[in-house]
Amino acid sequence: MTYKTFLASTAIVALTTGGAFAQVIGFSQIGSESGWRAAETTLTRMEAEERGYDLRFSDAQQRQENQIAAIRSFVAQGVDAILLAPVVETGWDAVLEEAAEAEIPVILLDRMVDSSDDLYLTAVGSDLVHEGAVAGQWLVDTVAGEDCRVAELQGTTGSSPAIDRKTGFEQAIADHDNIEIVRSQTGDFTRSGGKTVMEGFLQAEGGGAGICAVYAHNDDMALGAIQAINEAGLKPGEDILVVSIDAVPDVFLAIANGEANATVELTPNMAGPAFDALEAYWADGTVPPKFIQTESTLYTQADDPQGEYDTRKDLGY
Amino acid sequence: MIFPVLRRVAPQLITLFALIVLITLIFPSFLNLSLVDGRLVGPLVDAAKRSAPVALLAVGMTLVIATKGIDLSVGAIIAICGASAAWAVGAGYGLGPALLIALSAGIACGLWNGVLVAIVGIQPFVATLILMTAGRGIAQLITEGRILTFTDPGFAWIGSGTLLGLPVPVWLWFSTAVLMALILRRTALGMLIEAVGINRRASALSGVNARVLLIAVYAVAGFCAALAGLVVTADIRGADANNAGLWLELDAILAVVIGGNSLLGGRFSIAASVIGALIIQTINAGILLAGFPPEYNLVIKAALVVVILVVQSPSLGGHFAFLRTALLSRREARHAPQTEEPKP
The missing domain is CATH 3.40.50.2300 (Response regulator)
Known part of the structure; x- marks a missing residue:
């Protein structure tokens, strides 16, 4: 009392x-x-x-x-x-x-x-479906009607980010017949997973000739995939476009080097x-609404990736 | 010398061959090999390269299991060694000292396990479980919870470099396995390990220093895990304390089991375990190339492993013989009345 x-x-x-x-x-x-x-x-x-x-x-x-x-x-x-x-x-x-x-x-x-x-x-x-959709929309705008075969690196099978980011991306490309997901496997959200799976994709698609873009459910897998693409003798970011989600500092370095193309921020x-x-x-x-959605900002090579890296590198990522 | 080994690993070799044939049927270019810039390139080479971590772990795990033990901590040791190597390279100690630090860290972890098992007398499962749980935390302390990346080309070479046309990791697991097999089989060491595994008390009574031998075996497992940690870390040019080597201890145990080694200790074959690791990686590669949705990965892997283990099971031979005679006799019994009674 x-x-x-x-x-x-x-x-x-x-x-x-x-x-x-x-x-x-x-x-x-x-x-x-x-x-x-x-x-x-x-x-x-x-x-x-x-x-x-x-x-x-x-x-x-x-x-x-x-x-x-x-x-x-x-x-x-x-x-x-x-x-x-x-x-x-x-x-x-x-x-x-x-x-x-x-x-x-x-x-x-x-x-x-x-x-x-x-x-x-x-x-x-954040709205995970929306994040996937932003990434998908970027690809739709970038290829501008040209045919594009996409390799998808999924997150851990069954996890909600993997399911929702896949759904969002698929929704964004649904009305564009020129874009097609030809390979999709889980890389468990890790760098080594992304690298291993990407190596397999490159072999399965004629040494990478059949792939125009990689969509990774997080940046770490994209960074692994970039290494795999490099080691296969191709140029990531040019021969194969790379788009991913999260916006961790390391991906901004890759974007600054021209090896990655875009990332969607999970702030x-x-x-x-x-x-x-x-x-x-x-x-x-x-009284605020019951759900406040954070912004899913898209960062590309035009958005001062080096500067973004510098502001993020000390945040403890 | 070579023929008994071949006879011992024949079931594993046949399994591996059958798997390769199976994958080639689904994905014809699996056997493609080409020479690019003086290095062999192709799905098979990649599978051999990707086998490196599990194959290296399997070498150490075979010895531990031969002493009737088990080492659950090797996955965590991978994380610790990878983290310390990446930290040392990043701190500017140079490649040589960094490798030395990582390998000593691995041996130290192995010694810790060995002391717990051989001197304190904790059961191996529990003793190594301690480091399995704590080790990842230690690795995270080293990396401060982030992925430590590095650019040292010498270190990266261990993961993705080429030596005499083949990827460096392939040389690493191959030479480790051959060297270890030679050391163990050209001396009495291998036999002593088997003796300890079959009956530690009896072998101690007959003059084998079981305590030192056990500690040494766990130290070797730690050393092999350190090598695997270097490969894993060099491969992605970064130490990922959360994920490096995660669950690999289970794959290593599986490789040893597919290699036909008994978990109850005793006779062992390093060659068979390493082929077991190749079998596991070939399954992984096949699943990846076949293009199934990821939801099926584990189911397919489990089904193939069950089939492989069942086919290799020695008791199945007996059951099979029994089944065949039973079927034959039933068929004969069925044949007899059928000739007498015509069908309606």
Whole structure:
């Protein structure tokens, strides 16, 4: 009872003295399983610092129980908002209800949960299907009606990025009979996977003569494929076009060298839109839409790839 | 000398040959070989090159399994050695020291496993499981969670260079296997390892230093994993701590099993294990060239492996003989009344 009173009074104090104290924000991150996630953490810290928030960071090391414990601890500390990058979709109802009872807004980053959507303020994420479509549209515009046989390097079989990025690309090229996916295999989102599979594709398609473009579901596979194309004695980026998704720093080097042609950004800056929504909510109670889609920007050789590399290389990718 | 070896590996060679024929039927240009700029190019050469990591692991794994052990940590050792080599090259230590660091890291990992198994007395499965789980974390600490890339042409040569017309990785696994087989078979070492695997107590009582032998065997497995790590890292010109060598320990065990070596220890054949690795890679290459949707990859691989193992199974020979006599006698029994009773 006293506990709740205490929480309520801290909330009132926080609300009434909003301007005077730094807002406290809890961030429960999945872990650091990939460079992209490390960059997301770095950018969230940078955004929080820029806006003068006090960010409490918790690394869950890929375990949901750690995330649930972190959220409980954030609620107990009476933070002003919670950012959550959920490791799995299910099992969040109880802990989200606790946060809702304490009237702490929760914003999901990057991944979704299957709980009722009034348990969180909003979710910030990218539309994976749209990313695939942007890549497909780039190819449609680039080949401009000429025949093009595409080799596709899929992500891990059955994973949602692999399924959605494939769907989006296929939707974009659906009305263009000149573009056809002739080879499609999984490279497991890894460089060596991309290289091995691309070697096989090149052999199967007459040493690469039958392939006009490679579409890779992530940049790492594209970088592997570029090596395979080089070793087969062809010029990646010229003989075979290379388009991929994610926009990690290394692919910008490849684009700057003319070995890759385009990449679609999956921005690790999910915190920026999340904080914007929070500020509007705090200012006049504006309730944001339940899903805020981040932009899927296309970068090509014309977009200063060297400069993009320099801004990204220290983000922890 | 050479004939007993041939007889031992005959089932594996026949399997490999049958697979190549099968793939050639689906994809006729599988046997194409051409000489480009003084190097052999073709799907078969690529398959031999891609076999390198598993073949190298299989050499070490054969010895470990011959001592009735198992080494689950070799995939993680690949990640550690690849990461340390890429780090050393990137830090400007030069190629020689970088290779030395990587190989010593591999041997150190092997020694750790060996000490846990031979001196502390932990079961090999559990002892190597420790490094399997922890090793990837160690590799991530070295790479700081990112893919460490390098441009050193000497290091890249290990993965994609050519020596006397063949890819360097092919020479690497071939010479490692031959050298190891010679060392083990021209001396009594191989026999001693088999003795430890069949009965460690009895061999210790008869004067074999089982403890040192076990530690040495795990160190060799670590060394082979380090070589595989160099190949994997040099191939993509980057150390990917998350994915380098992931699940390769299982492929290596499979190669040893396809090679007809018993998981219960004892008699072993390095040549057969290496051919087992070639068989696995040939299956992978075939799946890739055939152009099936990726959802079928693992199913096809599993089906082929089951067929290969069943066909090679020695007890199947007995069952087959039994089945044949049973069928024959039934056919005879059926034939007899059929001649007497005409069909309606």
